[in-house]
Amino acid sequence: MKLLKLISWQYVRKHLLRTVLTMAGIVLGVAVFVGMHTANQSVLSAFTKTVDRIAGATQLQITAGESGFDEEVLERVQALPNVRVAVPVIEAVVNLNLKSQGNILVLAVDMTGDRGLRDYDLEAGDDTVIEDPLVFIAQPDSLMVTREFATANGLVSNSKITLAAMDGPRTFTVRGIMKSSGLTSAFGGNLAIMDIYAAQKVFGRGRKFDRIDLAATEGTALPELQRQLSAMLGAGFEVESPSARGKQFEALSSVYGMLANITSLFALFIGMFIIYNSFAIAVTQRRSEIGIVRALGATRGQIQALFLTESAILGLIGASFGVLFGLLIASGISASLGNFLGEIYGVAQRAAEVSSDPRLLLGALLMGVVTSVIAAWIPARAAAGVDPVQALQKGRYQQLTKGENRLRRQIASALFVIVFFCLFFAQNRIIFYSGYFLTVIAGLLLVPTVALWLSKAIRPAMKFLRPVEGTLAADSLIQSPRRTSGAVSALALSIALVISLGGMARASYNSINEWMRIALNPDMFLTATQNITDRSFRFPASFGDEIRSIPGIRRMQLVRNARLLYKGNPVMVVSVEIDKLAAESFLPSVAGDSATMYRLAAEGKGFLISDNFAQLYGVKYNELLSINTPNGTLTLPVAGIVRDYSDQKGTVLIDRKMFIRYWNDDTINIVRLYLEKNITVPEMRARIEEKLAGKTRLFILTNQDLKSYIIKITDQWFGLTYIQLAVAVLVAILGIINTLTVSITDRRRELGVLQAVGALRGQVRRTIWLEAIAIGIIGLAIGLAFGCVALYYSLEMAARDISGLRLDYTYPWSMAAGLFPVIVGAALIAALGPAEQAVRGNLVEALEYE
Amino acid sequence: MSKLTVIVFAAAIFAQDAKQIVEESQRRHRSTTQQYEGVLQVFNPNGRNSEKRWQFFRSGNYGESRALLRFVSPREVKGVALLIVNHADRASDQWMWLPELQRDRRVALQDRSTRFFGTDFSYEDLEERDVNQSDFKLIGEEAADGQACWKIESTPKKGKSSQYNRVVMWIRKDIYFPVQYEMYAKNQLVRTLHYKRVEKVSGVWSALEMEMFDVKRKGRTVLKSDKLRYNIPLKDELFTLQSLRRGE
Known part of the structure; x- marks a missing residue:
């Protein structure tokens, strides 16, 4: 603790900006993880709450998929002695065309028996109809709405609402307003109750029900009744507790959950390199302090623990901010996710409130801490290995040795050989994912070597462009590959992600267009619903x-x-x-x-x-x-x-x-x-x-209308994945800023000497800018190459575990070309701050710096 | 004969007596057919009241009868009809005709404790229960409405379901007519039913007014009968689904 206060705290105070930038990766990674998962959970939780609240005292629900079943099934179920009450249900999500109200969930029930399961607590109504199910049933235009919905839309008892029924627009009468209760909070309060037999007509269900809700007689063992019902009704019927419906919804949104995991893990992975880079530099810079502490008797273990604790605290602070930020963005994401699931699967759900799971938040904090500690592990070990005598000698910086580089290359080659053999046994899921993981590791091990080669390769070009600044910038990269490799790795990973997603998007659009050309060749389509994935009508x-x-x-x-x-x-x-x-x-x-x-x-x-x-x-x-x-x-x-x-x-x-x-x-x-x-x-x-x-009720779509609609859904899907791209590129840019900040601090003396011998501020600025651009170009080149492999694995993952869709491999060349100005521009922007910092420092202090 | 045996034997005689009283009550007020025009008034605790009128037709023996109830007002429920088929050994079957939808629907009566269309009666209260579905016990004698009555407790027989674990009834000694009921669920009083304006119509003692009070919600429902007639010719076809659908 003392060491932490004495050494770490002082260092953090001195390099506050860098500390913040180092944390940024963790903040973003955790924020994306928390934001996307919380949004997913909120939508799922809203669905589950809707199911629970609508279920009331229902213990079991009988369904036969979306097709529903004949009315006679109800009588068979009601005839069972263990069934206390069994009531039919039709559920439909309907757009009411009321301003800013969107969809409403219509729950159609048989009021004569349904009160045994649900409590419709009415608070208003005409004198003749108050709490009067007979009038409600007798008048097929009867509708009950929630107090919240009524207030939002200025509805009172006997107000009229127009619903687009199967036989054209129909006016419904509000014959009851339910008090706020568990039931009325279902579907965010946008709930209406109507008679089931009227609903059959309104929604074109014929003489069918969607579902039967039932409760057993006292003392009946539910599993036994479940078995009895399943045996009686046959395999086409599902007999489940209401909570099981949540699992089906979860299955539909699982693709999104997987996407959330990939995005956040990628962001954290990239953030890990930034932390690694920062700690590696910090260890180098604090060698003399480490030497003094070691000389005063601190053990290697204490030094390692010091750096690991520092990283854990950094991770915890970053993750805490990430959690807060994630919760802030969750609300917006959940709204779009609710609509999105409705568009794609026809199961619209309103998430009125963000529901956060403490376990998820705790997991996110832990993830941030663990990521940070892992990233700092190698630098911490290096710090523990610092020789006190050497450390106290000025100017003895540790450099990446040739031996170290050779070892990395050898390990990478060995891994590539294993990856090659993995391809032959890729049918096995574990081998496939192991192959992907090893490819990433091997690629990352090669980054310092390739970055060094590329730095040397572009030196002549940089020298040609700006003889002084270009040479200085290139040499800075060549002399300190360790300083640069973290940022380059982070950037390369981001670019690879962009390429793989871009390739996926391109392949998807190509395949979908081709499929639409063949499958959607009619001139016109007639549907009963506005949204073609909705099957309410x-x-x-x-x-x-x-x-x-x-x-x-x-x-x-x-x-x-x-x-x-x-x-x-x-x-x-x-x-x-x-x-x-x-x-x-x-x-x-x-x-x-x-x-x-x-x-x-x-x-x-x-x-x-x-x-x-x-x-x-x-x-x-x-x-x-x-x-x-x-x-x-x-x-x-x-x-x-x-x-x-x-x-x-x-x-x-x-x-x-x-x-x-x-x-x-x-x-x-x-x-x-x-x-x-x-x-x-x-x-x-x-x-x-x-x-x-x-x-x-009729919607007429032309061939072009339908195709446009499908493209719109596809756009929405990739709209979500573009969040990944934004996060990845943002983290990578933060990495460049961090690297340059470190580089400037690192070379403060060198830059001071340059200015002392007459270098102009503009030249120093340009040197930093060129260094940033060089990092960007090197990262881009490695990332584009790495993207080839990432795209292959992404397509395979999509086919195996996400959607099962086999998409053709098409490298997104136009996107790759488009990335060049983006990355160069971003690198240049990232360099502006550090460059100013480099030229505005105190010259005397800079010359004293070591 | 031990003292215990004497007590048990005496209790058995008392029990038999109670059942005989109830059987006699049912026998005396039996009719082959029944018809009346009813007024149903619901007085809600919040002061909002409602009134409905119907025509009622009934045919058959007690516990196995068929009944048709057709609403005539208010406008919202006019034409709605209910066909009730009572069974001696199980709960009744009920169908409803909805003129606006032009279809009949089976009324789910599994939860018979549910209130009957917003009144203070439950579905179970409307059923004709065969005397063999309950055990009866004479628990004393007590005056009701100024008339000497037997006070009899009935409990559902084992295997016979009911929302009430016991019902206490007051049967007038002079005419064997029930005038008051107290219904208990889990030994808590939940409803009371009073038979009022007891008169002899076509030779059959009848209550021209019934008042049900829901103890928990403090609501009260009054059913008044008008133009009551017994043993008049009613066609069997009147009590069929076809007739219900025709709106006859």
Whole structure:
């Protein structure tokens, strides 16, 4: 403690700016980790709270995926003696078109029995309807809203709200306002209750329910009842506690969680190099102090402990700021994440408040401390190894020895050999990730050597550009590779990340564009929802007949997609008239002959699965695949594997006839229209509107509309990943600033001598600027090379563990070219402060400095 | 014969008597059919009251009867109808017809302790319970509304579910007519039911007014019967889902 106060504190006070910069990596890394995970947790927690609060006294919930099930299932469940109460539920997220209110969750229940599970605590209402479920049921336009929602929208009892129902816009009457309670805080307070039978009509559900909520009689063992219900209903039904729904939602947002981990780990990894660099320099600078303390009797262990404690404190302070900053940004991220999940998966969720998990925050603090300690480990060991006699002799700086460099090269070569063999056994996940990890380590070990080579290589060019300043800057880099290598490594890693993400984005856009060209070739699409991923509203089967009767349609394909559980994973089942689909285009085949696979699928003799489904769940061509349906398990061979980007969790394509048969569901999500040659899209739009305007809820999308929408979603997805880029580049720039600050302090005497012998301030400035630019260029060159490998591993990771989508390897050359001015500019900006610091110092003090 | 045996034997006679009294009460007031026009007034503790009117038709033996209840006012509920099919051995089945939706729906009656459409009656209170579903015990004699009554306690038989662990009823000795009930859940008084304006209609003793008081929420519901008639010809078809759907 004494040593800490005597040596470390004095040093920190003297180099406050550098200390702050050193911490910046940790602050950012931890902030991103906390911000992104807290946002994810907030959305998840909001979902879980909504589920919990809506669940009320519900002990078990019965579902059959998104397709719902027939009303008769309810009677079978109610007939069980152990079931105290079982009530049907329909849940839908609806856009109310009310200013600044966005979506509202409509919970449709059977009020006659539902009060046994949920408490609808009304506080206002017409005299004749107060607490009167009979009027509520008798009038299908009845709606109950929360006090919060009513206040926000100026609603009182008997106020009218217009909902876009399946049969056109419909006016609903507020017949109850619920007091603030657990239930009303579900979905951020944007909750409305309506009668379930009215909801069947409004949402086009036919005579189906989404879910049954139930409570058991007193003394019933829930697991036993769960088994009994599962056995009675069959494999197509899920019987779970309400909390299990949170797990499904979690599965959907898991990709985002993984992204958050990658981003923060990368930021911390880069931050680690900055800390390493700072500590390495600090040890060099404080050699004489270390020597004195050692001469006075301090042990090697005490010196090492001193530096490690210093780094731990630094890590703790940095991580604490990171946690605070992370919590600040979490609110903004959670709002966009909520919308994003709604857009991609059709499961909109409002996160009204940020929910932070103490374990996450503690973990983040620990992560910051551990990162800092690891980064300081080698410099601390070097400090402990300082010889007191040598340390007290002026001018004996430690340099990176040739032997040290050679050893690094040898280790790197050995690692590359191991990595090469890992590629042959990359099917194994552990070997694959080990290969990636070893590649990074080997690359980083080579950085000092390559940086030195590159410094020497660019020296002539720098000398040519600015004979004095260029030479001084290049020599500074060549003479102190240890000082530079940390910043170069950090920058190279950032660039590699940028390249891998850029490559992924490019490959994704290329693949999605190609897929859209083939799969989304109809002229028009008709949907019942504004958002194509939302399936709250569906057309009845008769809608197809109405459309068919409109002249000018060459071909029509009816689509019904629903998210279902496959081995606990929420996958997408797309039912479509496969013969009609095949008549227009084949999705690119990954396994199986296109004509045969489409024929078998159309005959109901096989499934078509997407490539990512096959990847994520290890399903192979021709294997038997079992999907649970409300009418039992449907087992068919995989007739073919196709390239399909419909869903990140994987897609199973089956013929519409099979879906109707096994799911008892003939509703339609999307109608795909191919027009006759003699009719234009606007003409057809007019004909459809003329026939159906005001009769049904309808959204007409042109081919271009839909493609633009998909590109918008893709943009949103990569918008999230661009946060990674910003963080990585920011940390790297901080690294350059740190390195230059260290470099200036380090060379204070040298710069002082230069000025003393007549160097102009402008020359000193330019020297620093050129040094920064050189660091930027070297980091960029190494990063671009490293990016080639990182891109390969990123694509593999995406295919294996993130989305299962196989994307083509395309190096983003244009992005690489664009990075040159960005990095040079950033390096130059990073150098401005340190350069001024170099020329404004006291000359006498500088000449005294050692 | 030991003293204990005498006590047990006497208790058995008393128990038998209580059941016989209840059976006799049910037998005396039995009718093949029933029809009336009802007024249902709900007096909420917050002062906001409501009133509904309905037509009621009933046919069949007590405990196995069928009943049809059709609301005539207010406007919001006009045409809503409820078909109740009572069973001797289990809870009744109920269906509701909603004219606005043009569909019938089964009423989930699993949680029979739930309030009946915002009144102070629970669904269970509306059921006709067969005498064999409960055990009865004569616990004394006590006047109610100035009339001498038997005070009888009923408890659900083992395996028969009820929200009440006991119900105490007062049955007038002179006409075997129940005039007051106290319902207990977990030994706490939760509801009281008073039969008022007891008159003989078409030879059957009847209460033209019933008042249910919810002890916990302090609400009260009054059901008044008008144009009450018994043993009139009612077609069986009236008590079917088809008839319910037709809105007859």
